Amino acid sequence: MKRRKSKAILSVLIGLPLVLSACGGNQEESAGNTPSSASASQGGEEGSPSPSGTAQADPFGKYDPAVSITAARPVGKPSEGDANNPYNRLFQQELGIKVAYDWTAPNNSYDQKLSVSMASGELPDLFWVNANQLAQLVEAGQVEDLSAVYDKYASPLTKKIMTEAANQLDSAKFDGKLYALPYTSSPYDQSQFMWIRTDWLKKLNLPEPKTMADVLQLSDAFTHNDPDGNGKNDTYGLAINKNLTTAFYTVITGLMNGYHAYPDIWIKDSSGKLAYGSIQPEVKQALAELQKLYQSGQIDKEFGVQDESKVIGSIDKFGILFGSLYAPVSGMNAVKDQHQDMDWQAYPVPSIDDDPAKVQTTLGVQSYYVVKKGYAHPEALIKLMNTHLEYDFGDGERADQYREKLKALSGGNEFVVDDNDAVVGGEPPTKNYDEYVAINQALQSNDPSKLGPSMKAPYDQVSAYLKGDTENLGLNWAFAKIFGPQSAESVEGHYLDQQLFIPDAFYGAPTPTMRDKMAALNKMEVETFTKIIMGAASADEFDKFVEDWKKLGGEQITKEVNDWAASR
Amino acid sequence: MNSHKSFHLFNYAFFIVLSLLCLLPIVHVLAESFSSNSAVTSGMVDLWPVDFTLDSYRYVLSKPELYRAFGISVERLAAGTLINLVLCVMIAYPLSKEVKSFRARTFFAWFFVFTMLFNGGLIPSYMVVRYTGLLDSIGALTLSNAVNVFFVVLMLNFFRGLPKELEEAAFVDGAGHWTTLWRIYVPLSTPSIATIALFSMVFHWNSWFDGLIFMNSPDHYPLASYLQTVVNVSLQQLMEQGDLNNLVEVSDRTARAAQILVTTAPILVAYPFLQRYFVKGIVLGSVKG
Numbered sequence: 001m002k003r004r005k006s007k008a009i010l011s012v013l014i015g016l017p018l019v020l021s022a023c024g025g026n027q028e029e030s031a032g033n034t035p036s037s038a039s040a041s042q043g044g045e046e047g048s049p050s051p052s053g054t055a056q057a058d059p060f061g062k063y064d065p066a067v068s069i070t071a072a073r074p075v076g077k078p079s080e081g082d083a084n085n086p087y088n089r090l091f092q093q094e095l096g097i098k099v100a101y102d103w104t105a106p107n108n109s110y111d112q113k114l115s116v117s118m119a120s121g122e123l124p125d126l127f128w129v130n131a132n133q134l135a136q137l138v139e140a141g142q143v144e145d146l147s148a149v150y151d152k153y154a155s156p157l158t159k160k161i162m163t164e165a166a167n168q169l170d171s172a173k174f175d176g177k178l179y180a181l182p183y184t185s186s187p188y189d190q191s192q193f194m195w196i197r198t199d200w201l202k203k204l205n206l207p208e209p210k211t212m213a214d215v216l217q218l219s220d221a222f223t224h225n226d227p228d229g230n231g232k233n234d235t236y237g238l239a240i241n242k243n244l245t246t247a248f249y250t251v252i253t254g255l256m257n258g259y260h261a262y263p264d265i266w267i268k269d270s271s272g273k274l275a276y277g278s279i280q281p282e283v284k285q286a287l288a289e290l291q292k293l294y295q296s297g298q299i300d301k302e303f304g305v306q307d308e309s310k311v312i313g314s315i316d317k318f319g320i321l322f323g324s325l326y327a328p329v330s331g332m333n334a335v336k337d338q339h340q341d342m343d344w345q346a347y348p349v350p351s352i353d354d355d356p357a358k359v360q361t362t363l364g365v366q367s368y369y370v371v372k373k374g375y376a377h378p379e380a381l382i383k384l385m386n387t388h389l390e391y392d393f394g395d396g397e398r399a400d401q402y403r404e405k406l407k408a409l410s411g412g413n414e415f416v417v418d419d420n421d422a423v424v425g426g427e428p429p430t431k432n433y434d435e436y437v438a439i440n441q442a443l444q445s446n447d448p449s450k451l452g453p454s455m456k457a458p459y460d461q462v463s464a465y466l467k468g469d470t471e472n473l474g475l476n477w478a479f480a481k482i483f484g485p486q487s488a489e490s491v492e493g494h495y496l497d498q499q500l501f502i503p504d505a506f507y508g509a510p511t512p513t514m515r516d517k518m519a520a521l522n523k524m525e526v527e528t529f530t531k532i533i534m535g536a537a538s539a540d541e542f543d544k545f546v547e548d549w550k551k552l553g554g555e556q557i558t559k560e561v562n563d564w565a566a567s568r
Numbered sequence: 569m570n571s572h573k574s575f576h577l578f579n580y581a582f583f584i585v586l587s588l589l590c591l592l593p594i595v596h597v598l599a600e601s602f603s604s605n606s607a608v609t610s611g612m613v614d615l616w617p618v619d620f621t622l623d624s625y626r627y628v629l630s631k632p633e634l635y636r637a638f639g640i641s642v643e644r645l646a647a648g649t650l651i652n653l654v655l656c657v658m659i660a661y662p663l664s665k666e667v668k669s670f671r672a673r674t675f676f677a678w679f680f681v682f683t684m685l686f687n688g689g690l691i692p693s694y695m696v697v698r699y700t701g702l703l704d705s706i707g708a709l710t711l712s713n714a715v716n717v718f719f720v721v722l723m724l725n726f727f728r729g730l731p732k733e734l735e736e737a738a739f740v741d742g743a744g745h746w747t748t749l750w751r752i753y754v755p756l757s758t759p760s761i762a763t764i765a766l767f768s769m770v771f772h773w774n775s776w777f778d779g780l781i782f783m784n785s786p787d788h789y790p791l792a793s794y795l796q797t798v799v800n801v802s803l804q805q806l807m808e809q810g811d812l813n814n815l816v817e818v819s820d821r822t823a824r825a826a827q828i829l830v831t832t833a834p835i836l837v838a839y840p841f842l843q844r845y846f847v848k849g850i851v852l853g854s855v856k857g
Binding site for chain 2: 116
């Protein structure tokens, strides 16, 4: 009975397009699409292995006749959603791969749109997913296993970039099989840097801090010695915001790293097992110190209600902040325009003891590229990635040729690295650092002619700032603080040299208990930490937090994370 | 006398505070949109612009996406409101009759009310739009919201309030239901039709989520969906792409403020003109119903 009813509804639904397609020209087109994509997804369920045709594995080999691939992607600027932009035309010209977008959505609503698409079983051939969606798709068997085609087709450059930073490619593997290519970005740029208000240093005649003890002294001086010289007690040592560890700037994470504590990431404990950083005893020590800072007025009493952009907006009142390399362009540039005396510089996070401090990094991968199960040419994704990385970061004849062709395709415009218009993307983890090195060589030799077009703009900004131009001061200053001599990138260079990074040891998809409980645990963490810092609870409250954390799902999560580690 | 006075005093104070609560955020956004970006970011702008500039409006109005989205919104508004009104009137009329003259009335009334209480949810709605071939077309935005039962109830109550004698007289003169509806009822119902038109216009102008879900490219978004993508930017995604220039743009709150005002202005302007019907219409419908 029930079945007959649903059949009746179905037949009505199927009949409707016929009726409605007469309503307008536009609808006819999408109705026409239905049968073809439906049959394609049926093919996917049968899971026919891909006939990869060519025996010879040329990473840049051209399809003849050309193949087409439907895709979906998030877009920032309009050209990114254009299937006919120069990059995608280059793919067609060089690889014989014709890209067409089934749909595109703005960055912030892409996930929603994809979820609907996944739930209704309407997947394009090639699309972006996040770690969670990747795990779901792999579990449901809806995406193609790329292990074989990756080994066969990935170019040396692709392989290098994919594996350069810790765990990036491995995070796309399930049971040893590769199901996606990561959109690689730099984990290093988003690690922890200590930013110090250097014009205050000079004013108070203080030396640059070398140890955490120096920093604490400095914070005291910045608070109580009237560094802005207005005779009022209106400055603070340390800038932090209400999210404590999860924001990008004005976090406590960097300070914690100085105490060898690593909140929010998974670390290897002494027995080699994975343990959660936020519940380690070192965290308690750092929290006790923050409590002292708060009590002596070195932290703004209102931090508990201010998010990072709010704190950055009044950053001229603060002397020290921890956060990512991008801090100067986050709004500090605008504050600089209003307070031109203000100057900040990045320093490595100092240590509380003799062991050098190491800074924590995340995976540096937010998205992955997957190929729908049943698509006939899964290696097309690898070839697209090879080509994209080649023209962006390769050197040699082929890369130069590609760039020339791109220039011709875009009507003579200068080729610019990484403008994100191609259907695939990614960059080496040290992209910005490499640019810093090149820019500083050019600054020293005063010869920017060797710089690529993408470095030209930062070079101009840095040198304008160094020359003392006052036009666009804030932005030029910000770029000088990131790319100039004595900048955040030089600190990153120091980190890279000394290998001072602690990567997150867990880089799988969220485990089942994580999905259920992690949000609540994180909330509890922020609440407890905030209470301790504000003195509403003593530092011993931390021990109770650790107990609660374990009881409320943390123990189970730890077990799952260790199971995951054992399975790799 | 005295208590009367203090009541008035309290009343005025209360409503002044209430209206300030509504007004101040708009004034703040207005001030931000006319200020320089650096002043806004460093938190110096409250209710009056600092470093007065029209730059953000120049920037916002120079974007072709804005005009495209505006065009789609106008199209949606025109088609959507018309569909809403016609269907609403045609459904409300039979339902306003008594069971005597329309035997299946109870069934149909519940049929519509049911959809007020329960709906299929996101995925089934998406599937319906998908399989009716409306995806990525203006039909997805207008036809999937063609009937709003709340409007129907409002209209129905209004129809019931009209004197029955009018209808009887029309029948005597040989008019059928069709003629009675369009020649007698509709002309008499302008207040409630205007009310529903206003509701419907505001609904179509403001709804953004269906645009995100049913349209396949940002090029096809109506204004509200477009605005949502501009105002609500994800820092995470930009960080990932490591593009410093994008990050700078994110902190550009002035442009966002200008965008908010530009997109809300048209409906704000339409409001006062329709408002007098609006109040009258609701009251008439409810009291006489």
